[in-house]
Amino acid sequence: MKQRVQAQLRDRFQRDVVLEKPKDRSFGHYATPIAFSLAKELRKSPMIIADELASSFGESDIFSAVEAVKGYINFRLSESFLDEYASWALGNEDEFGSSDANDKILLEFVSANPTGPLHIGHARGAVYGDTLLRLGRRLGYDIRAEYYVNDAGNQIDLLGLSLQLEGQSSVLNMTVEWPEKYYRGEYLTILAEEAVQKFGTAILTDESRQTELALWAKDGVMELIVEDLAAVNIHFDTFVRESTLYDDWERVLEKIGEGVYEEEGKLWIRSSDHADEKDRVVVREDKRPTYLAGDIVYHNRKYEQGFDHYINIWGADHHGYIARVKAAVEFSGHDSKKLEVLLSQMVSLLKEGQPYKMSKRAGNVILMSDISEEIGSDALRFIFASKKSDTPLEFDVEVLKKQDSSNPIFYVNYAHARIQTILAKSDLDLDEVMAARLLGLNEDADALLFEALLLPEVIDDAFHSRQVQKLPDYLKSLSARLHKFYYDHRIIGNEDEAKMLKLFLVVALSLRTGLSMMGITAKDSM
């Protein structure tokens, strides 16, 4: 809708035009402050320019009024334009909110270490990434969802050690001396039992078999992670294992060439040449590559597949890592501007006002699966998508279990279900409803229709600004308008019954489509 209006104005003014939604709806559907920016070049007051531009509009198919007010130019869309657009949307559900974008994007997210099930902090990045994925795909982008599995390095050794100790303690009933750092949790007990069945008890006590045990266990943990994600409707296209990358290390090292140097027996990358604070070690004195080395190969591999754009979603505690990875990308001969790193901030959880402190390595973690089971996948996804990903989020699980308007997912679903109920109750059949033209609507209906038709621009805006919370915000607002309209107007038996039902169909379409962008299936009854 907005694109069509903008295209029209671009022809008229011979320049790109910023379109806003006026604060006060009585001003019209759209407005532009273009006169303010023209004021400087034309050396005239914005008011006069706006007046002149507004009065230059003659008859138009899409505008019923164009007015200048205090320097703004306000546009009111014609009923026939809105009606035609609404009818098109209802007849082309899959294209409603799509665009002709077709860039190839590689989106990497979650990428949690395979050392334990996902916790609530991972859930946020997961929901953020998957929502972005769905929005982008709706717009037409060709996006691959990828998970980077860190199945090498110290944390895998620690997994083996932790599993042995856990097994010695809970399966073999031995007295165990716990080290300072180790993983803990129910999943280890289960894995230890499975390990005994598969390998015999010696696997738990023989230190020389720790690596063997760990390599087996990480696959089991990955299965848990995949299950945790599937429970909230998240699925990946590809999994890339860190352990498979190092074969390529020598070749990538050659590409980097002068970008690395040897000092103190170690290999360093000149990342300080590219905005990093200092150079970083990539190969230690004992020849073991650092974590960064894996990431260098991984990103080179990404780029060699020729995507137009690369998006990584990382926990906010990794923000210091961005500069060195971008530096590595440059040294490997690629354009680091194509790599976009988005951060997902901490989550703190309340339950009846009681805060939980979370920490992955310590015992007191909140499992993602516990929360998704407690409040349901839909509520979890809605709340996690509701706030800018780069600011901390705090919420109370009790609120999300409520069945009333304080629970946003309930509120939106209720709006959708209400529409289904009234459609079923009406004596009109679908053909009669669809045949109605949305002309001569009252002001409430016009406002509701317009809001329902905004979905495409919300999808576009939410994706391109990477701010997925705009979508749930919109759905709450559309639902509120629907509830109010429903309260104020009686539908069944109304002389405009067919029009109102068609209007409701458009609202339902936007609610349903919007929810599906969040991995949520709209409810037809509560």
Added chain:
RNA sequence: GCGCCCGUGGCUCAACUGGAUAGAGUAUCGGACUUCGGAUCCGACGGUUAUAGGUUCGAAUCCUAUCGGGCGCACCA
């Protein structure tokens, strides 16, 4: 100490990325059922946008300083 992010009604968050009178929810108080789902709706209360300067037609948004908070500053991932 250095770097990044952030300070908006009691609480949780918006504000179209520089635009019109800073909006929602929640909490508190008050109201609306002879009604298609009251699982809803309406009203009231509540703000010097942390503070002080600056930039311009116009600032919550940009710049500077101060105060306060989070995260990071590994040859861990």
